[in-house]
Amino acid sequence: MSETTTSEAPAFRPLYQQVRDTLVRRLIVGSWTPGMMLPSEFQLASELGVSQGTVRKALDAMTAEHLLLRRQGRGTFVALPEEGRILFKFFRLVADGGERLFPQSRVLGRVKARASAADREQLGLAKGADVWRIDRVRHLGEAPVISERITLPVARFEALGQMADIPNNVYALYSEVFGITIGKAAEKLKAAIADATLAERLGCETGHPVLSIERLALALDDTPVEHRISFCLTDSFHYRSDL
Amino acid sequence: MSETTTSEAPAFRPLYQQVRDTLVRRLIVGSWTPGMMLPSEFQLASELGVSQGTVRKALDAMTAEHLLLRRQGRGTFVALPEEGRILFKFFRLVADGGERLFPQSRVLGRVKARASAADREQLGLAKGADVWRIDRVRHLGEAPVISERITLPVARFEALGQMADIPNNVYALYSEVFGITIGKAAEKLKAAIADATLAERLGCETGHPVLSIERLALALDDTPVEHRISFCLTDSFHYRSDL
DNA sequence: CAGTGGTCTAGACCACATA
DNA sequence: ATGTGGTCTAGACCACTGG
Structure with missing residues (x-):
């Protein structure tokens, strides 16, 4: 293209x-x-x-x-960010049986912090810029399946500090409240091992294998908007990729 | 018309x-x-x-x-199966630095076997059908990175038994020798743990996390052709997905 | 019914590759 | 110079939706 x-x-x-x-x-x-x-x-x-x-x-x-x-x-x-098919465009975790559940989220924390060198690199920020960090756990059905951290540039999401809570579908939030539409994203997948805090969040044993997904989401003008790293239990779910 | x-x-x-x-x-x-x-x-x-x-x-x-x-x-x-871009359509493993290497393969075994119930389900075969099973290890650069098993219906790949060896790019083989073009594929990704035999093949420790990729590849007429399960070391490589 | 997107056609011209 | 795909136009008609 x-x-x-x-x-x-x-x-x-x-x-x-x-x-x-x-x-x-x-x-x-x-x-x-x-x-x-x-x-x-x-x-x-x-x-x-x-x-x-x-x-x-x-x-x-x-x-x-x-x-x-x-x-x-x-x-x-x-297009609405909530349109069924669009939604699943960015959510690739599927039950092994084939059903596509949509996750419920519980926010664990939301803090403002100075952007690290890695943050600046990924999000294209200047030295000294601030970022939001949102930690949350997502459930598919009953069990917790995903633990993730979302990093956003404060400059583009000022008003996030005044919000009572973070809704489940953040891409709809970006669109409706901040006027930012996510157009595409690139993900890097790796296999990893749950450490103690991750194990506690997901209710598994330390050392359990988890799928790590690092995502960089881009706006319509191809500027980076969101960086996200997710750790997923894949015992009864899998990440689906169509080639 | x-x-x-x-x-x-x-x-x-x-x-x-x-x-x-x-x-x-x-x-x-x-x-x-x-x-x-x-x-x-x-x-x-x-x-x-x-x-x-x-x-x-x-x-x-x-x-x-x-x-x-x-x-x-x-x-x-x-289109030729070897066309650079097409080739990487089905090979999503990328070095963390970003370089896209193409893997070299070493075949460990090639046997004919009776299709299991799972094989029949995945490949749409009748009871009593036979399949080929090809085990191989793939290297990216120096180190072994992928261990995989490919399952093919013997009915569509009779002549495979007479071949001296299996080339590196099997999709080019399917196309050139058997006249079967792979049009698309679906992959299911999970995190797993290396068992003893896998650890030996990949030169890692037992218990090391690995990315498991299960693929079903379809011909142009959407009939299933190949089932494949791969285990990948993702310490210095990752699976790339574009959304 | 009127208005929308979807298909199909025919022809003109442009950009590119090769001989 | 010729032949290829790529773009752009104009118009006709079809299929679907909603009042």
């Missing part, structure tokens, strides 16, 4: 991609908000001075990125 | 999808083989009695599935 142009001419960006970019910008700046219905293809086409087919290509591309939702006969809508 | 109405619920498959299906069939039956150049869009269009734009949509869909490779000014080609 992304063209690593060395340094040269305007490089020729197709019209439909330019259209896509201007429409994505409307999502970023918030003039189009989740759930909202977009103007029809013909309206957008005449507004932007391109043909309806070109607008369609742009809308199709954004739909493929899960930014929009199109329904024949109804219209084109800005 | 004939409108094969089957008197049932679906009743209306878009023309470009019908075109895609007939073209995919040419890949399945082998009248188009990897590396081959396809006729031009206009030739296909006139042959199939549809417009060039409709052929284009079908070709674009197949390109998105990594079945074809299109290059402006050159033509449209059947």
